[in-house]
Amino acid sequence: MAKWDDDQDADKIWGRDISNRAQKEQLATKVAKRLKKGDVVGVGSGSTSFLVLRALASRRDQEELDFRAITTSIEMELICAALGITTTTLQAEVPDWSFDGADEVDDEENLIKGRGGALLREKLVIKACTESYIVIDPSKRVSRLGSKFPVPIETIPDAIHIVYQELSKMSVVESMVLRQAVAKDGPVITENGNVIFDVKFSKIDKDMESKLKAIVGVVETGLFIGYKPTIVSE
Secondary structure, three states: OOOOOOOOHHHHHHOOOOOOHHHHHHHHHHHHOOOOOOOEEEEOOOHHHHHHHHHHHHHHHHHOOOOEEEEOOHHHHHHHHHHOOEEOOOOOOOOOEEEEOOOEEOOOOOEEOOOOOOHHHHHHHHHHOOOEEEEOOHHHEOOOOOOOOOEEEEEOHHHHHHHHHHHHOOOOEEEEEEOEOOOOOOEOOOOOOOEEEEEEEOOOOOOHHHHHHOOOOEEEEOEEOOOOOEEEOO
């Protein structure tokens, strides 16, 4: 993609306040030290990933460390364009390493991700590389996965009723809602044309991810269990 007129366009594209920004910027700078010339980098979604991407662009400009990015959302692809970062795809290249944020991280470094709706692409990227960094502030640490946030479940639109019925049969489901859009009527539609159920569980065991993905119509879940990324925190 061609570079936009002004690097500040990246901030305009993001267009939202970032909580704990100073703290996240320090962590972003730490992750950006991993960059080497010619790297192919998997780029996660969310505010933390946005700040890491800016830190990477800064290193590139200061030290002539050109790199290519594999993005997990349309938003991050637009931000890469604004920062003059060349993008590529998983079909063309394998990432050398990747970074992302998380909604929750438990004591065994299992994750819940997907509040930004890009869980499928995020999981594809983290699975494609052997070196992944999850950047979090202390508020994302939990003793029990699912204690703060529901689990996003990406679902084919035609399977909404099937998935709802199957989830309703699970005794550990406390609540579930079809995620609604904010700036448009109707449900959130993911980059892959699917919808998202946000499901609150009373208990999440190590087999929960496979149980959910066995439901016909479920494409992916926001449970990242057993991936063992490197956690970057204070």
